[in-house]
Amino acid sequence: MNLRLALFTAGALGLAAVMAAGMRRLEPIGSYHGAYGEVLNAVAVGERNSTDVVSAVNFDYRGLDTLGEEYILFTSVLAVAAILRKQKDEHDEAPDQFREVPASDAVRLLGVGLVPVTVVFGLYLISHGAVSPGGGFQGGVVLASVPLVVYLCAGAKTFLRIPPPALAKAGESSGAAGYVLVGCLGILAGKAFLENVLPLGRPGGAWSAGTILFLNLTVGVAVAAGFVELLSSFVEKALKR
Amino acid sequence: MTGHLPYALAAWLLLWGLYGVVTSKNLIHLVICLAILQSSTYVLLLAIGYKAGAVAPVYADMPPGTPAVDPVVQALMLTDIVVEATVVALLLALAVQAHERGGSLDPAELASLKG
Numbered sequence: 001m002n003l004r005l006a007l008f009t010a011g012a013l014g015l016a017a018v019m020a021a022g023m024r025r026l027e028p029i030g031s032y033h034g035a036y037g038e039v040l041n042a043v044a045v046g047e048r049n050s051t052d053v054v055s056a057v058n059f060d061y062r063g064l065d066t067l068g069e070e071y072i073l074f075t076s077v078l079a080v081a082a083i084l085r086k087q088k089d090e091h092d093e094a095p096d097q098f099r100e101v102p103a104s105d106a107v108r109l110l111g112v113g114l115v116p117v118t119v120v121f122g123l124y125l126i127s128h129g130a131v132s133p134g135g136g137f138q139g140g141v142v143l144a145s146v147p148l149v150v151y152l153c154a155g156a157k158t159f160l161r162i163p164p165p166a167l168a169k170a171g172e173s174s175g176a177a178g179y180v181l182v183g184c185l186g187i188l189a190g191k192a193f194l195e196n197v198l199p200l201g202r203p204g205g206a207w208s209a210g211t212i213l214f215l216n217l218t219v220g221v222a223v224a225a226g227f228v229e230l231l232s233s234f235v236e237k238a239l240k241r
Numbered sequence: 242m243t244g245h246l247p248y249a250l251a252a253w254l255l256l257w258g259l260y261g262v263v264t265s266k267n268l269i270h271l272v273i274c275l276a277i278l279q280s281s282t283y284v285l286l287l288a289i290g291y292k293a294g295a296v297a298p299v300y301a302d303m304p305p306g307t308p309a310v311d312p313v314v315q316a317l318m319l320t321d322i323v324v325e326a327t328v329v330a331l332l333l334a335l336a337v338q339a340h341e342r343g344g345s346l347d348p349a350e351l352a353s354l355k356g
Contacts, residue, residue, distance in 0.1 A: 028244020030293030037311030
């Protein structure tokens with residue numbers, strides 16, 4: 001253990017020295033000269049009617065990268081489900097053997113208030129990704145936290161009954177497929193894959209930025225369902241032991 | 242020198258995250274240390290894209306042409322967060338399985354176990 005710490009200290013000091021030497025050559029914070037950011041900030045609102053330039057970058061200018069990003073998440077959810085799947089030597093615990101500590105009244109009351117607010121906030125974030133900070137990834141995670149609140153208030157058994165497993169799986173798959181289908185609209189219109197071919201609407205409006213809105217919707221469904229799948233995998237595993 | 246503080250913060254997070262990973266005695270703790278380590282990349286990306294006096298690149302309530310920070314590194318950081326979430330989920334699943342098979346969350350004890 002001491003040898004490990006000594007090795008780490010030696011390596012870390014060396015790394016710190018290299019980083020400090022590199023930092024001295026860097027320009028101070030705030031003196032940004034990049035070209036692409038300036039160009040995008042100047043053209044994104046006019047070209048795509050998206051007032052959130054970060055969303056325009058993610059879902060339009062480099063929409064193909066975000067497709068890869070979504071499939072990283074998709075693959076990871078599959079992998080977690082595969083790692084935590086029921087093993088041959090496992091047996092389902094008899095229902096009465098698994099005892100849960102009941103949540104206090106205060107937690108349950110807070111949960112009842114939190115659930116509707118969280119649902120609305122998640123849907124708002126997903127649907128207004130092109131307008132204000134947010135989007136499918138952020139809103140999807142917020143939506144997926146709703147079953148988590150239920151888990152805190154009502155326990156694991158209720159949590160597993162809330163999102164029907166088939167629906168979560170279907171949501172994840174259709175969300176992931178939906179991104180590709182929206183991308184194919186560009187091909188159908190005789191242009192490039194993922195090209196923004198839908199009516200652009202009014203900047204700042206709920207309907208704005210064409211395909212960016214619909215890509216956010218598909219990502220929101222995929223992320224929400226994917227995270228519910230993740231949570232269910234962990235909770236099911238905990239119930240089985 | 243204060244102009245370099247965010248870079249120093251990124252280096253600081255990286256080194257302490259690494260320290261936690263190296264000395265960790267619990268796999269869950271190790272995964273959290275890895276997440277801290279990776280958060281240094283968020284600081285670095287945002288620091289690179291920052292422009293003095295500029296605001297967030299969201300034009301919902303400001304006139305076109307207002308100086309804003311680089312949206313490209315912000316979009317990259319979003320990808321970074323998604324990757325971190327997936328890595329953490331995968332590693333936690335592996336930790337659950339390691340605990341089940343090995344009966345311990347201490348990496349030192351698991352190393353002496355077979356298969």
